Amino acid sequence: MLKEIVKRSSSLPSNAKMLIFGCGFTGRHIAAAGKALGANVLCTRRQSHKEYADIVFDSEMQIHPSNQDLSTVSHLLSCIPPDKNGEDPLLKALGKQIESMPLQWAGYLSTTGVYGDCAGNWVTEANPPNPGQARSKRRLACENAWRSLDIPLQILRLPGIYGPGRSALDSIKKGQIKMVDKPGQMFSRVHIDDIAGAIFHLIKLSEQGERPSIINIADNLPTTNIEVLEFAASLLGNELPPLEPFEIAASKMSPMALSFWQENRKVSNQMLCQSMGYSLIHPNYQSGLRDCLMQAS
Numbered sequence: 170m171l172k173e174i175v176k177r178s179s180s181l182p183s184n185a186k187m188l189i190f191g192c193g194f195t196g197r198h199i200a201a202a203g204k205a206l207g208a209n210v211l212c213t214r215r216q217s218h219k220e221y222a223d224i225v226f227d228s229e230m231q232i233h234p235s236n237q238d239l240s241t242v243s244h245l246l247s248c249i250p251p252d253k254n255g256e257d258p259l260l261k262a263l264g265k266q267i268e269s270m271p272l273q274w275a276g277y278l279s280t281t282g283v284y285g286d287c288a289g290n291w292v293t294e295a296n297p298p299n300p301g302q303a304r305s306k307r308r309l310a311c312e313n314a315w316r317s318l319d320i321p322l323q324i325l326r327l328p329g330i331y332g333p334g335r336s337a338l339d340s341i342k343k344g345q346i347k348m349v350d351k352p353g354q355m356f357s358r359v360h361i362d363d364i365a366g367a368i369f370h371l372i373k374l375s376e377q378g379e380r381p382s383i384i385n386i387a388d389n390l391p392t393t394n395i396e397v398l399e400f401a402a403s404l405l406g407n408e409l410p411p412l413e414p415f416e417i418a419a420s421k422m423s424p425m426a427l428s429f430w431q432e433n434r435k436v437s438n439q440m441l442c443q444s445m446g447y448s449l450i451h452p453n454y455q456s457g458l459r460d461c462l463m464q465a466s
Protein backbone atom coordinates (compact mmCIF):
# COMPACT_ATOMS: atom_id res chain seq x y z
CA MET A 170 0.00 0.00 0.00
CA LEU A 171 1.62 3.24 -1.14
CA LYS A 172 0.09 5.06 1.84
CA GLU A 173 2.09 2.88 4.27
CA ILE A 174 5.34 3.36 2.34
CA VAL A 175 4.85 7.12 2.35
CA LYS A 176 4.07 7.10 6.08
CA ARG A 177 7.35 5.43 7.02
CA SER A 178 9.78 6.71 4.34
CA SER A 179 11.54 9.96 3.51
CA SER A 180 11.74 11.32 0.00
CA LEU A 181 14.96 11.78 -1.93
CA PRO A 182 16.86 15.08 -1.68
CA SER A 183 14.97 17.80 -3.60
CA ASN A 184 17.53 17.98 -6.43
CA ALA A 185 17.65 14.19 -6.88
CA LYS A 186 16.65 12.36 -10.05
CA MET A 187 16.03 8.63 -9.82
CA LEU A 188 16.13 6.43 -12.91
CA ILE A 189 14.70 2.92 -12.57
CA PHE A 190 15.78 0.54 -15.31
CA GLY A 191 13.17 -2.16 -16.00
CA CYS A 192 9.82 -1.00 -14.64
CA GLY A 193 8.10 -4.37 -14.69
CA PHE A 194 6.20 -5.68 -11.66
CA THR A 195 8.65 -4.52 -8.98
CA GLY A 196 10.27 -1.53 -10.65
CA ARG A 197 6.97 0.22 -11.29
CA HIS A 198 5.88 -0.18 -7.66
CA ILE A 199 9.13 1.37 -6.45
CA ALA A 200 8.61 4.17 -8.99
CA ALA A 201 5.03 4.72 -7.80
CA ALA A 202 6.24 4.87 -4.19
CA GLY A 203 8.98 7.36 -5.11
CA LYS A 204 6.48 9.54 -6.94
CA ALA A 205 4.05 9.36 -4.02
CA LEU A 206 6.93 10.60 -1.83
CA GLY A 207 7.30 13.57 -4.17
CA ALA A 208 10.58 12.44 -5.75
CA ASN A 209 11.57 12.93 -9.38
CA VAL A 210 11.50 9.35 -10.69
CA LEU A 211 11.83 8.17 -14.29
CA CYS A 212 11.39 4.63 -15.59
CA THR A 213 12.58 2.58 -18.54
CA ARG A 214 10.75 -0.11 -20.43
CA ARG A 215 11.42 -1.78 -23.75
CA GLN A 216 8.43 -0.34 -25.57
CA SER A 217 7.34 3.28 -25.65
CA HIS A 218 3.59 2.56 -25.60
CA LYS A 219 3.78 0.70 -22.26
CA GLU A 220 2.85 2.29 -18.93
CA TYR A 221 5.86 3.70 -17.06
CA ALA A 222 7.91 3.99 -20.27
CA ASP A 223 9.35 7.45 -19.65
CA ILE A 224 12.52 6.36 -21.44
CA VAL A 225 12.89 3.40 -23.79
CA PHE A 226 15.76 1.04 -23.05
CA ASP A 227 16.17 -2.31 -24.78
CA SER A 228 19.63 -3.82 -24.68
CA GLU A 229 18.77 -6.40 -27.36
CA MET A 230 17.52 -3.79 -29.81
CA GLN A 231 20.37 -1.43 -28.93
CA ILE A 232 17.94 1.31 -27.88
CA HIS A 233 19.77 3.24 -25.15
CA PRO A 234 18.94 6.33 -23.09
CA SER A 235 20.60 9.50 -24.33
CA ASN A 236 23.65 10.98 -22.62
CA GLN A 237 21.41 13.87 -21.64
CA ASP A 238 18.99 11.45 -19.91
CA LEU A 239 21.87 9.93 -17.94
CA SER A 240 23.94 12.97 -17.14
CA THR A 241 21.71 14.23 -14.32
CA VAL A 242 20.76 10.91 -12.67
CA SER A 243 21.64 10.88 -8.97
CA HIS A 244 19.91 7.57 -8.02
CA LEU A 245 19.94 4.51 -10.26
CA LEU A 246 18.14 1.20 -9.72
CA SER A 247 18.36 -1.80 -12.01
CA CYS A 248 15.47 -4.29 -11.92
CA ILE A 249 16.55 -6.07 -15.12
CA PRO A 250 17.47 -9.77 -14.92
CA PRO A 251 20.54 -11.25 -16.65
CA ASP A 252 20.10 -11.85 -20.39
CA LYS A 253 20.04 -15.32 -21.91
CA ASN A 254 23.84 -15.34 -22.17
CA GLY A 255 24.15 -14.48 -18.50
CA GLU A 256 25.29 -10.92 -19.10
CA ASP A 257 23.81 -7.91 -17.40
CA PRO A 258 21.77 -6.03 -20.03
CA LEU A 259 22.41 -2.61 -18.53
CA LEU A 260 26.14 -3.06 -18.02
CA LYS A 261 26.46 -4.53 -21.49
CA ALA A 262 24.75 -1.46 -22.96
CA LEU A 263 26.23 1.32 -20.84
CA GLY A 264 29.29 -0.27 -19.24
CA LYS A 265 31.74 2.18 -17.72
CA GLN A 266 29.49 5.11 -18.73
CA ILE A 267 27.62 4.40 -15.49
CA GLU A 268 30.73 5.45 -13.55
CA SER A 269 30.60 8.91 -15.09
CA MET A 270 27.03 9.53 -13.89
CA PRO A 271 26.76 11.80 -10.81
CA LEU A 272 25.43 8.92 -8.68
CA GLN A 273 24.72 9.34 -4.99
CA TRP A 274 23.21 5.84 -4.78
CA ALA A 275 22.80 2.81 -7.02
CA GLY A 276 20.86 -0.40 -6.40
CA TYR A 277 20.85 -3.74 -8.17
CA LEU A 278 17.96 -6.17 -7.61
CA SER A 279 19.44 -9.65 -7.30
CA THR A 280 18.11 -12.92 -5.93
CA THR A 281 18.70 -15.03 -2.84
CA GLY A 282 19.25 -17.91 -5.29
CA VAL A 283 22.95 -16.96 -5.20
CA TYR A 284 23.16 -18.57 -1.72
CA GLY A 285 22.33 -21.99 -3.20
CA ASP A 286 21.03 -24.85 -1.07
CA CYS A 287 21.35 -24.28 2.69
CA ALA A 288 19.65 -27.52 3.88
CA GLY A 289 16.72 -25.53 5.30
CA ASN A 290 18.91 -23.32 7.51
CA TRP A 291 18.87 -19.56 7.90
CA VAL A 292 21.09 -17.66 5.51
CA THR A 293 22.51 -14.17 6.06
CA GLU A 294 24.58 -11.78 3.99
CA ALA A 295 27.67 -13.24 5.72
CA ASN A 296 27.11 -16.62 4.05
CA PRO A 297 29.37 -16.87 1.01
CA PRO A 298 27.42 -17.28 -2.24
CA ASN A 299 27.23 -20.89 -3.37
CA PRO A 300 24.92 -20.94 -6.38
CA GLY A 301 23.82 -24.39 -7.51
CA GLN A 302 21.55 -23.53 -10.42
CA ALA A 303 22.93 -22.24 -13.72
CA ARG A 304 20.67 -19.16 -13.52
CA SER A 305 21.99 -18.36 -10.04
CA LYS A 306 25.58 -18.66 -11.27
CA ARG A 307 24.70 -16.16 -14.02
CA ARG A 308 23.14 -13.89 -11.40
CA LEU A 309 26.24 -13.98 -9.23
CA ALA A 310 28.35 -13.09 -12.28
CA CYS A 311 26.08 -10.05 -12.82
CA GLU A 312 26.37 -9.05 -9.15
CA ASN A 313 30.16 -9.23 -9.47
CA ALA A 314 30.13 -7.17 -12.65
CA TRP A 315 28.09 -4.49 -10.84
CA ARG A 316 30.42 -4.60 -7.85
CA SER A 317 33.45 -4.02 -10.07
CA LEU A 318 32.16 -0.51 -10.87
CA ASP A 319 33.31 2.44 -8.83
CA ILE A 320 29.84 3.61 -7.77
CA PRO A 321 27.95 3.80 -4.41
CA LEU A 322 26.21 0.46 -4.98
CA GLN A 323 23.97 -1.78 -2.88
CA ILE A 324 23.10 -5.29 -4.02
CA LEU A 325 19.56 -6.11 -2.86
CA ARG A 326 18.99 -9.86 -2.66
CA LEU A 327 15.32 -10.84 -2.96
CA PRO A 328 13.45 -14.12 -2.40
CA GLY A 329 10.05 -14.80 -4.08
CA ILE A 330 8.40 -11.46 -4.90
CA TYR A 331 4.64 -11.10 -4.57
CA GLY A 332 2.09 -8.34 -4.42
CA PRO A 333 -1.32 -7.31 -5.72
CA GLY A 334 -1.90 -9.05 -9.06
CA ARG A 335 0.89 -11.61 -8.51
CA SER A 336 0.35 -13.78 -5.47
CA ALA A 337 -1.00 -17.13 -4.31
CA LEU A 338 -4.49 -15.56 -4.56
CA ASP A 339 -4.04 -15.07 -8.31
CA SER A 340 -2.61 -18.56 -8.80
CA ILE A 341 -5.62 -20.07 -7.03
CA LYS A 342 -8.07 -17.94 -9.04
CA LYS A 343 -6.38 -19.03 -12.29
CA GLY A 344 -6.41 -22.70 -11.21
CA GLN A 345 -2.61 -22.75 -11.55
CA ILE A 346 -1.65 -24.27 -8.23
CA LYS A 347 0.09 -27.50 -7.39
CA MET A 348 -0.32 -28.82 -3.83
CA VAL A 349 3.20 -30.21 -3.68
CA ASP A 350 3.80 -31.70 -0.25
CA LYS A 351 7.45 -31.68 0.80
CA PRO A 352 7.51 -31.26 4.58
CA GLY A 353 10.34 -29.06 5.82
CA GLN A 354 10.86 -27.40 2.42
CA MET A 355 10.92 -23.69 3.20
CA PHE A 356 10.48 -20.74 0.89
CA SER A 357 11.09 -17.10 1.73
CA ARG A 358 9.20 -14.24 0.19
CA VAL A 359 8.79 -10.48 0.19
CA HIS A 360 5.87 -8.17 -0.64
CA ILE A 361 6.61 -5.39 -3.17
CA ASP A 362 5.61 -2.76 -0.57
CA ASP A 363 8.60 -3.84 1.51
CA ILE A 364 10.99 -3.84 -1.44
CA ALA A 365 9.99 -0.23 -2.12
CA GLY A 366 9.92 0.74 1.57
CA ALA A 367 13.31 -0.86 2.24
CA ILE A 368 14.90 0.86 -0.76
CA PHE A 369 13.86 4.36 0.37
CA HIS A 370 14.99 3.49 3.91
CA LEU A 371 18.39 2.31 2.60
CA ILE A 372 18.82 5.42 0.45
CA LYS A 373 18.23 7.59 3.51
CA LEU A 374 20.80 5.64 5.57
CA SER A 375 23.25 5.80 2.68
CA GLU A 376 22.99 9.62 2.78
CA GLN A 377 24.12 9.32 6.41
CA GLY A 378 27.11 7.19 5.40
CA GLU A 379 25.65 3.76 6.27
CA ARG A 380 25.74 1.65 3.13
CA PRO A 381 26.41 -2.10 3.43
CA SER A 382 27.14 -3.53 0.01
CA ILE A 383 24.74 -6.52 0.19
CA ILE A 384 21.34 -6.65 1.87
CA ASN A 385 18.63 -9.31 1.95
CA ILE A 386 15.09 -7.95 1.72
CA ALA A 387 12.76 -10.68 2.98
CA ASP A 388 9.86 -10.98 5.41
CA ASN A 389 10.06 -12.56 8.87
CA LEU A 390 8.36 -15.84 8.11
CA PRO A 391 9.76 -18.40 5.68
CA THR A 392 7.18 -21.19 5.32
CA THR A 393 6.17 -24.13 3.23
CA ASN A 394 4.27 -23.45 0.03
CA ILE A 395 1.26 -25.34 1.36
CA GLU A 396 0.82 -23.01 4.35
CA VAL A 397 0.66 -20.01 2.04
CA LEU A 398 -1.81 -21.69 -0.33
CA GLU A 399 -4.03 -22.79 2.55
CA PHE A 400 -4.16 -19.27 3.94
CA ALA A 401 -4.82 -17.76 0.49
CA ALA A 402 -7.64 -20.27 -0.13
CA SER A 403 -9.18 -19.44 3.24
CA LEU A 404 -9.22 -15.73 2.31
CA LEU A 405 -10.94 -16.53 -0.98
CA GLY A 406 -13.27 -19.14 0.53
CA ASN A 407 -12.01 -21.68 -2.04
CA GLU A 408 -11.42 -25.40 -1.70
CA LEU A 409 -7.93 -26.64 -2.50
CA PRO A 410 -7.09 -29.81 -4.42
CA PRO A 411 -5.61 -32.69 -2.37
CA LEU A 412 -1.93 -32.75 -1.43
CA GLU A 413 0.43 -34.50 -3.79
CA PRO A 414 3.62 -36.02 -2.36
CA PHE A 415 6.74 -34.34 -3.76
CA GLU A 416 8.09 -37.60 -5.20
CA ILE A 417 5.01 -37.97 -7.43
CA ALA A 418 4.70 -34.25 -8.30
CA ALA A 419 8.40 -34.04 -9.18
CA SER A 420 8.07 -36.63 -11.95
CA LYS A 421 5.69 -34.24 -13.79
CA MET A 422 7.58 -30.97 -13.19
CA SER A 423 9.52 -28.99 -15.79
CA PRO A 424 13.27 -28.74 -15.07
CA MET A 425 12.72 -25.07 -14.16
CA ALA A 426 9.92 -25.85 -11.66
CA LEU A 427 11.94 -28.73 -10.22
CA SER A 428 14.97 -26.47 -9.68
CA PHE A 429 13.01 -24.39 -7.14
CA TRP A 430 12.45 -27.49 -5.00
CA GLN A 431 16.11 -28.49 -5.05
CA GLU A 432 17.16 -25.67 -2.74
CA ASN A 433 15.95 -25.16 0.80
CA ARG A 434 16.82 -22.06 2.83
CA LYS A 435 15.33 -19.45 5.15
CA VAL A 436 16.46 -15.95 4.28
CA SER A 437 17.33 -13.79 7.26
CA ASN A 438 16.35 -10.10 7.27
CA GLN A 439 18.27 -9.39 10.47
CA MET A 440 20.65 -6.90 8.87
CA LEU A 441 17.82 -4.90 7.25
CA CYS A 442 15.36 -5.00 10.15
CA GLN A 443 17.62 -5.07 13.20
CA SER A 444 20.97 -3.54 12.24
CA MET A 445 19.46 -1.00 9.84
CA GLY A 446 16.14 -0.46 11.62
CA TYR A 447 13.69 -1.08 8.77
CA SER A 448 10.19 -1.90 9.97
CA LEU A 449 8.37 -4.31 7.66
CA ILE A 450 4.96 -3.30 6.30
CA HIS A 451 4.12 -6.98 5.78
CA PRO A 452 6.12 -9.06 8.30
CA ASN A 453 4.52 -12.28 7.06
CA TYR A 454 2.48 -13.76 4.21
CA GLN A 455 -0.76 -13.36 6.16
CA SER A 456 -0.41 -9.57 6.24
CA GLY A 457 0.83 -9.48 2.65
CA LEU A 458 -1.97 -11.62 1.24
CA ARG A 459 -4.66 -9.66 3.10
CA ASP A 460 -3.24 -6.56 1.41
CA CYS A 461 -3.31 -8.29 -2.00
CA LEU A 462 -6.96 -9.22 -1.44
CA MET A 463 -7.86 -5.69 -0.39
CA GLN A 464 -6.10 -4.12 -3.38
CA ALA A 465 -7.93 -6.48 -5.74
CA SER A 466 -11.40 -5.51 -4.49
Ligand SMILES: NC(=O)c1ccc[n+]([C@@H]2O[C@H](COP(=O)([O-])OP(=O)(O)OC[C@H]3O[C@@H](n4cnc5c(N)ncnc54)[C@H](OP(=O)(O)O)[C@@H]3O)[C@@H](O)[C@H]2O)c1
Pocket residue numbers: 190191192193194195196213214215216219226227228229248249250251252258278279280281327328329330331
Ligand atom coordinates in the same frame (compact mmCIF):
# COMPACT_ATOMS: atom_id res chain seq x y z
N1 LIG B 1 9.94 -12.57 -9.56
C1 LIG B 1 10.57 -12.98 -8.45
O1 LIG B 1 10.00 -13.68 -7.59
C2 LIG B 1 12.01 -12.55 -8.22
C3 LIG B 1 12.67 -12.99 -7.08
C4 LIG B 1 13.95 -12.52 -6.83
C5 LIG B 1 14.55 -11.63 -7.70
N2 LIG B 1 13.89 -11.26 -8.84
C6 LIG B 1 14.57 -10.29 -9.74
O2 LIG B 1 14.14 -8.98 -9.39
C7 LIG B 1 14.10 -8.16 -10.58
C8 LIG B 1 12.69 -7.61 -10.76
O3 LIG B 1 11.79 -8.69 -10.83
P1 LIG B 1 10.32 -8.53 -11.49
O4 LIG B 1 9.60 -9.76 -11.15
O5 LIG B 1 9.76 -7.20 -11.16
O6 LIG B 1 10.70 -8.55 -13.05
P2 LIG B 1 9.81 -8.19 -14.32
O7 LIG B 1 8.42 -7.83 -13.96
O8 LIG B 1 10.00 -9.32 -15.29
O9 LIG B 1 10.56 -6.89 -14.89
C9 LIG B 1 11.79 -6.99 -15.53
C10 LIG B 1 12.05 -5.67 -16.25
O10 LIG B 1 13.27 -5.79 -16.99
C11 LIG B 1 13.07 -5.26 -18.30
N3 LIG B 1 13.99 -5.95 -19.22
C12 LIG B 1 14.16 -7.28 -19.35
N4 LIG B 1 15.11 -7.52 -20.28
C13 LIG B 1 15.54 -6.32 -20.72
C14 LIG B 1 16.50 -5.92 -21.69
N5 LIG B 1 17.22 -6.83 -22.38
N6 LIG B 1 16.69 -4.60 -21.92
C15 LIG B 1 15.97 -3.69 -21.23
N7 LIG B 1 15.04 -4.00 -20.30
C16 LIG B 1 14.83 -5.31 -20.06
C17 LIG B 1 11.61 -5.53 -18.61
O11 LIG B 1 11.18 -4.63 -19.61
P3 LIG B 1 9.61 -4.53 -20.07
O12 LIG B 1 8.94 -3.80 -18.96
O13 LIG B 1 9.65 -3.77 -21.31
O14 LIG B 1 9.15 -5.96 -20.20
C18 LIG B 1 10.96 -5.28 -17.25
O15 LIG B 1 10.66 -3.91 -17.10
C19 LIG B 1 14.57 -9.05 -11.71
O16 LIG B 1 15.95 -8.94 -11.88
C20 LIG B 1 14.23 -10.44 -11.21
O17 LIG B 1 14.98 -11.46 -11.84
C21 LIG B 1 12.64 -11.67 -9.11
